[in-house]
Amino acid sequence: MGQWLERYLDEVAASSVRPSILRRYRQELRLYIAPALGKVPLDKLKPSQVSDFYRSQLLHLSPGSVRRLHALLRRSLGVAVRWQLIPWNPVTVVDPRSLTSVEVHPFDAKEARLFLAAASGDRFQARWLIAVSLGLRQGEVLGLAWRDVDLDQRVLAVRQTLQYRPGEGFHLVPPKTARSRRIVPLPDAVVDALKLRREQQETDRLAAALSSGRTGAWSLQRALARPCLRAMTIATSDGWSAPPACAVFGCMTCGTPLRRLCWPRA
Numbered sequence: 001m002g003q004w005l006e007r008y009l010d011e012v013a014a015s016s017v018r019p020s021i022l023r024r025y026r027q028e029l030r031l032y033i034a035p036a037l038g039k040v041p042l043d044k045l046k047p048s049q050v051s052d053f054y055r056s057q058l059l060h061l062s063p064g065s066v067r068r069l070h071a072l073l074r075r076s077l078g079v080a081v082r083w084q085l086i087p088w089n090p091v092t093v094v095d096p097r098s099l100t101s102v103e104v105h106p107f108d109a110k111e112a113r114l115f116l117a118a119a120s121g122d123r124f125q126a127r128w129l130i131a132v133s134l135g136l137r138q139g140e141v142l143g144l145a146w147r148d149v150d151l152d153q154r155v156l157a158v159r160q161t162l163q164y165r166p167g168e169g170f171h172l173v174p175p176k177t178a179r180s181r182r183i184v185p186l187p188d189a190v191v192d193a194l195k196l197r198r199e200q201q202e203t204d205r206l207a208a209a210l211s212s213g214r215t216g217a218w219s220l221q222r223a224l225a226r227p228c229l230r231a232m233t234i235a236t237s238d239g240w241s242a243p244p245a246c247a248v249f250g251c252m253t254c255g256t257p258l259r260r261l262c263w264p265r266a
Helices: 002-011 019-037 047-057 063-082 109-119 125-134 138-142 188-212 217-231
Strands: 155-158 161-165 169-173 182-185 234-236
Touching: 002 019, 002 063, 019 047, 019 063, 019 161, 047 063, 109 125, 125 138, 125 188, 138 161
Parallel strands: 169 234
Antiparallel strands: 155 182, 161 169
């Protein structure tokens, strides 16, 4: 089992899932599946062994985590069946424990107003206003570029998302699904906040240029970019560094760490 799962991750999953998902698969294999089932021959795995494995994992994992292990095993053994390595998939006849629904408690209107009032005047007020008013995901907000924003037509386009990969830094990647690519109309408050954000960026870039003591066009361009590049480098899916000045919230001219723009953890 262990050898097959490694092969599945290398030859199948690596070309079909995002790096963050692949990294999670490898972690699940290393920490949970391999120690329990790794030495079981691929063609000898029985449903009872899979069921026992799920029960043992529930002693220290949530039902949701065990269902993710189930999904990985089911997909990988499904490929083994298609490749005619085994006659059938024993995981398909084992049902992991069902999930208990968790009620979500979003902001009500009063809480949203209080939150936005607290963010009023903050340097990144537009970041919080977009999240609360438009419902964009955190990665979608932080992945916004000015080319995605049309203040005249009062719309923005969600075309990319900012993703963090441990050991690699931040990357701009396409949205996970086609439905995630969308055009979102902008209310007046968001348009005004984005106009202010753009003015702030222009002021920051001018201040950076003046502090450098250089006036030549090329020197000015380097002076504007250098503070951003020192603070954060964003890599796009094709491997190139994204120009920091094009980002709505990713431009770190002021040196503000990106974690300040993320929702606080509970």
